[in-house]
Amino acid sequence: MMDSPEPSKNNNGSSSSASTLNNNNNNDDAPSSESPQVQESPFLRFVKTLSPIPTKASHMTQGCVGLSSPPLVFKSPRISHRETQLTKRPQGTQSFGGVIPQSVNEGNRLGEAPGDSRTSNSHQSLPERFINDTQQVFDFKNDENTQYYSSPSCIDKYLVDPGDIDQMYSADQDVQQQSTDAAETSLSDQTHSKNNILNFDRKDGPGDKVEESLPLSEDFNKVHLEKAAYGEEPEKMEGEKNDVEWSSQEPAKLESILAADGFDKRYSHGPLPQWMPNPLQDVKGCEDYNEMVPTSHVTAENILQDGSEATLKHHGIRRRCLQFGEAASNALGRNVKLNAASNTMITVKPSELVTSLCPRRGSGNFPSTSPKPSGIGLHLNSIINAIPIDQAATTGVRLSDSSQGMKSTSSIRLQRMENVKRSILSSNVDGRSLVDTRTESHEIDDTVATDTGNSEDLNQPPSPCKKKKKTSVTADDNGCKRCNCKKSKCLKLYCDCFAAGTYCTDPCACQGCLNRPEYVETVVETKQQIESRNPIAFAPKIVQPTTDISSHMDDENLTTPSSARHKRGCNCKRSMCLKKYCECYQANVGCSSGCRCEGCKNVHGKKEDYVAFGHTSSKERVSSIVEEGSDCTFHNKLEMVASKTVYDLHCLSPITPSLQCSDQGKEDAKSRVISGNYLPSPESDVNMLASCTNYTKSSENLHGSEALLDTNEMLGNTPYDSQIECSDAALLQLTPLPNPEQSGTSSFSSVPNECAKITHSRLSHGCIRQLPGGSLRWRSSPLTPSTRVGEAQYLQCSESDSKLFDILENETPDILKEASTPMTSVKVNSPTQKRVSPPQSCHIGIGSSSSGGLRSGRKFILKAVPTFPSLSPCINSKSNGDEDSCNSPSKSPLKANECPQRES
DNA sequence: GAGTTTGAAACT
């Protein structure tokens, strides 16, 4: 309910944003000089928006405004990494004024979009979005921002997506520019897609796919969401354009969803919705966004308009939602709302989006974005379904192909999309939804019917799984899985469907299945029981600590699960992680230190390599990314930023590293992780909140102790961003900061100041970054919000690079992720951790949290440099270069420590 | 399709 109004607001905001957009457009045009980097335009827009927007952004905005000039600041709110991403680039560009070449994207966008207004709007919307988001974030920070962040999946997705999306957009734009036709088509596609989507939603709403799976715990919510998602999906199904668009859209959708979810759930207030709209407007830049948003809105609207349809749409999603418990929970609240009111536009949940996306992908036609497992937070199930790397690549191709005009672009987009999706979807998407959609079409109907009433109502409780015994294979052609449970009644994690938070569908060959909408209560209870035992049980198993996707999207794109990791890690002894027995392998992710596998030969990445290699690679990536600039996904950016920051820090001062060092209790990390995971997990939003609160607590603890991030899992598994955010939010809340918001604002406010202190900020950033884990902690711990901000500041201040700035925004999450990933060893972090008042707020600024922490009076633990010195390969991975130049041994040591630790 | 292998989940 809350959301529904908000969305409208958002829409309204969009209008306002439109004005901003105009400005942005202008800005964009100017900066557009650098077509290659689309970002600038957005950035400029963003900046412009900021300046004007301030009013909007309550706390944050102000800070932002102040920052506006220092665009990045807002990033601090990471919240919207996506936003930030979108905004970031623009901001970065703006902040730097014409400096940033990122404008390329802008230029592309601006110039490209025949409907410049639209595109520009969309872009502009980004800034606005950003502002809004930031505002929202800040607003909610106190309460829900944390949550917002908390929802790891959402966050991650959001974060990831944005970057990717941005990139994609940029790429798309570029392509478009290259070929006006393509651009036109794209635009038209977008518009069409939007329209189509809307139409589809209305039309297809239920689509065949819908049925597939219902969210377990969140059944209702999920259902609703799913419905919405399905509505979208069908669209794709309907037309190739749609497909293409989808590819583009999906990311946007995902983002929107994520945003919606995160925002909705957390905020439910409306900021998100705004976001959504903005993105929609921005569509061009992010076609997906536009589409996504519109779609989401549409779906909601449609729903509103057509209750039945809406329901149907909602149904569509059902299957996914593992985490989605979160989504589900969120959805539940929201969905319920929808059901009740059917009003909430918001209802579209990220999970849904994801699901929808996935399904699309999964659905043959929508290869566009195959949800690759890589996605953070994905359940293995989803992952499994997720397209194999190879497939992913192919999918990208398909998409490109399918997307006629967009071809090359589309392919790129797709890839990026996929990457994003991975990250995003990972949590939510189940391959299933995609896969099953077709087969499940009929199921969908059933579910839809049920959904309409209520998820539960589903009058047609699908007969307990139709035993379509599809051989052993769990996955359908589409890649959707079906379970074949015989004894578990599909109420245990043995059941992929259940584990994924989805209902069993017809394709399932399960026996005595109780994982049906009919048995919602049972399902929910069971879920709760399981969660009581293991809160993370339904959390995505795969997390992307750092998805480099963006930067090297083309290269690795989906294929390389590089960053993604399995939370728990595998325990393979005979399969050598070369068979699907291995969850890591199954998810197309490399093994990490968290794995206890023996003789790991995981083609996606050996555990051993992971530790040593990953970091280095990340550095390299960073460098490359930096060079690449616009394209860098924010993960990459983050990495880069982190690496750079680290380097800078090292160079500038080894200071921060100590921060990282703070070994927050693993517990903290866990809690965080959990929060992230959990939050995302299927459980209700409440849970999310609770988790957030818990996290906050943990964060508090962290403050005290600066709990260390859990090394492996935290890093790899948990969606750092979300975690971090959560923690941050928590921190904010927990922290002395008068108000989280304040903290946020303060952070921002501080940010500007910090900007002045650029060097400091850098240092701090560097410190933060240095600590891959530490950085995370930073954020997670006290700094989180501020860190982001700080990062943004840093960027701004550093001016060094708008890119950096963007990256930073992106980074924060990435950093966190990275840090987290490697972090396992992080704990190791220098024993010499000392509590140090956070470096200047500025530094901390990086970690707004720090600033916040400072404000809060928190103490940051500084690790003794000595500890860092160890340059285990791990070290290299992340901080190498920086360290090298600078002494940042601290980092390296951490890494070194990290690496070993985990495995042990 | 049946049977075996495998590793996660669940249980003790």
Place this chain on the structure above:
DNA sequence: CAGTTTCAAACTC
């Protein structure tokens, strides 16, 4: 926390 059992998927034939 470790060990064992249960379970279902993955795999082989």
